[in-house]
Amino acid sequence: MINVDEWLAEAAKVTYEASSGANLAGIQHRIALEPAQLVIVARHEVWRTLCCAAVAALVAFTFIEGVAINLLEKPVPMWVATPPAASPFGLLIGK
Numbered sequence: 001m002i003n004v005d006e007w008l009a010e011a012a013k014v015t016y017e018a019s020s021g022a023n024l025a026g027i028q029h030r031i032a033l034e035p036a037q038l039v040i041v042a043r044h045e046v047w048r049t050l051c052c053a054a055v056a057a058l059v060a061f062t063f064i065e066g067v068a069i070n071l072l073e074k075p076v077p078m079w080v081a082t083p084p085a086a087s088p089f090g091l092l093i094g095k
Contacts (some may be wrong), residue, residue: 035043
């Protein structure tokens, strides 16, 4: 069984060897160029708000279009209410 102390000592050596040749100034410069967490969250919130507004506009447009079609649609007489042109009633009364 591996001793935990030996494992930690080996891990410290590997970590030290991996970070020994690192350019700390370059790393700090690169981190400084990245946006802050608040900026990332703000961008995410803007995209979420934009998508919600787009979906709300689409739903509202669909609803308004359906209402407008129902309001502007003229009722068409049914076949029972309109006699055929060749019927005696249609010939006597006319249009």
